[in-house]
Amino acid sequence: MKNIVAGHVAVTATEFVELALGTPLDLWLGVEGESETERAAREDAARDILAAYPELPDTVSRVAAEAIETFAPDLFKVTPLTRLVARHKSRRGGVAA
Numbered sequence: 536m537k538n539i540v541a542g543h544v545a546v547t548a549t550e551f552v553e554l555a556l557g558t559p560l561d562l563w564l565g566v567e568g569e570s571e572t573e574r575a576a577r578e579d580a581a582r583d584i585l586a587a588y589p590e591l592p593d594t595v596s597r598v599a600a601e602a603i604e605t606f607a608p609d610l611f612k613v614t615p616l617t618r619l620v621a622r623h624k625s626r627r628g629g630v631a632a
Contacts, residue, residue: 552602562584
């Protein structure tokens, strides 16, 4: 199956995300071994992008949710914490650990 974003074919998951967001992941995540100067420059660029595109965090959230829904839908199947606590208490004789 081909993943096509904005007319470009994404070969890897990283390429798919970068094409969907319009920015390289390294800009946001950094790279191993980067110097303090490189980090400061990267963070300045990220701030500039966020200032120019304030909707980017919402876009990132949407892309992530769509990817999870498509490739790992079981991650959206959650059990409310209250049920887990009640089940744990009942197994421990009503006393929480």
